[in-house]
Amino acid sequence: MTRVVLVGAGAMGRAWLSAIAENPGVELAGVVDLDLDAARRAAPGLPTGTDVVSVAARAGADAVINVTVPAAHHAVTTAALFAGFPVLGEKPVADTVARALSLTAAAEAGGRLFMVSQSRRWNPQLFTLRDMTAGLGPIATVGTEFFRAPHFGGFREEMAQPLLVDMAIHAFDSARFLLGADPVQVSCQTWNPSWSWFAGDACAAAVFEMTGGARYVYHGSWCAPGPESSWNGSWRVVGQEGTALWDGDHDPVGPSVPAVEAPSGIAGALSVFVEALRTGETPMGEVHGNVLSLAMVEAAVRSSAEGRPVMIDDVLSQAHSEALRDETRPEVRKVLQGWTDVRAALG
Ligand SMILES: NC(=O)c1ccc[n+]([C@@H]2O[C@H](COP(=O)([O-])OP(=O)(O)OC[C@H]3O[C@@H](n4cnc5c(N)ncnc54)[C@H](O)[C@@H]3O)[C@@H](O)[C@H]2O)c1
Known part of the structure; x- marks a missing residue:
């Protein structure tokens, strides 16, 4: 049984509570939200609070699911990883590519799994x-x-x-x-x-x-x-x-291929995450593999603002400089400093 603490009891947090309840291998151990009443409503009788590390420790959790607003993803996930908890986080990985790189380096430095649930891929x-x-x-x-x-x-x-x-x-x-x-x-x-x-x-x-x-x-x-x-x-x-x-809703039309069995939606992402914790294998969605999806967004926004084509490698190298400038944890900074080629570091 994998005991999880859910952080973020908002609209999407409620969908995650259902996914947790429906997975027989996963048990809700506690809920965290800055809005303590929202956390209590989501988990009557379970440990609740506003701080992920103390609730996860008190609840004896095995892992953390981060469904906070994008601006909180970096702080919450970094705290959980360095307290020793693997994290499954909602998209986007972070609110900027710079903070996404910091999180990627934090996962490397802490040696804990950080997987991003990009639910429409599943x-x-x-x-x-x-x-x-x-x-x-x-x-x-x-x-x-x-x-x-x-x-x-x-x-x-x-x-x-x-x-x-x-x-x-x-x-x-x-x-x-x-x-x-x-x-x-x-x-x-x-x-x-x-x-x-x-x-x-x-x-x-x-x-x-x-x-x-x-x-x-x-x-x-x-x-x-x-x-x-x-x-x-x-x-x-x-x-x-x-x-x-x-058409996005029905079986695709094209060359005939064998039927596919694949995980579906956030429930699918949760089952893949739990299986990865069990086997130690790197799942699809592990943070390294997700960052370039956010880089596409940031590059598109920049291209629109500046009225010119934008190279993804320029976005990555600028984000890497920003991440180094803003990093407060020495062990994360050390990993970031070791990346001479950001695209290669992301695999
Ligand atoms: N996969 C999807 O299809 C899908 C759909 C909707 C939302 N999302 C993602 O889910 C995440 C949450 O979205 P939402 O619509 O539920 O937002 P929301 O505003 O309804 O809920 C977010 C909750 O996080 C809490 N929170 C904020 N900062 C916190 C912190 N530092 N510590 C603890 N709690 C904190 C807020 O109090 C709020 O209750 C976002 O990243 C969003 O992009 C994904």
Whole structure:
């Protein structure tokens, strides 16, 4: 039985409480939130508090699940790792690539597993599309169209780049997974139509050059009234040998491939995390493998702001300098200093 402490009892925290309850190998040991009443409501009778390290110690936890707001990911996860707890954290890995690199180095320095739950990657239909993609020969283009009209209220309607920062990271991460390739550079424009109910740019169009030469093209809007795409977006993969299509909700259409069994959603990420703790093997989603998905977001935001293509390696090397400048833990700083090539350090 793996005993976990959940940090962050907000909207997504409630979804994680259900995933924990439904996994017979996982037991909730305590809940942490700055809002103590929210923590108590989430875990009547269990240890609660506002500090992850003291609650996890008191609860005798084996691991921590971090579902706080992105700005708190770095502090909460670093504290848990250095107190000896492996961490499963919600996307995004951190609020900036610099802090994502610091967390990656913290996982190396502390020797504890830090896995990011990028939940839309854990989708059996996406795994099938990946297998179809592998059968299409050299790939020219992968495209995602994402068009919805949600009224969230709250922070998303106030952010400068709500679509790119809060949502597109899922699609960017899925594109890396599909192609087995990483981003090289991006050209991106973002804009906000006159009828938008978002303060920031709710529309984006981005073209990424990927390693191997394929282009990944993302086109989306969060203020698109009318027929909506899937929350996963709608996908087209074009290769030398043909095309594969996925509407985001049903089985993809393309070359025939064997049926795929794959973990699904946050419940899937939780089962993969627990299995990795048991076996000691490195799971998909381990922090090193996730950082480039956040780098795609940060590079796209920068490209839009500066009106020019942005190289991913420039984003990484600037983030590395910032991480070194801001690092307060000597053992993390030492790991960061050892990285002469950030992309190589991420594997
Ligand atoms: N995978 C998905 O599809 C998906 C969907 C929604 C949200 N998310 C992610 O889940 C995370 C949480 O989002 P949410 O919608 O639940 O936000 P939320 O604001 O509803 O909840 C966050 C909670 O964290 C608490 N918190 C903030 N800082 C803390 C700290 N330092 N220590 C302890 N608690 C702290 C807040 O008090 C709040 O209760 C975000 O990273 C978000 O991107 C993922």
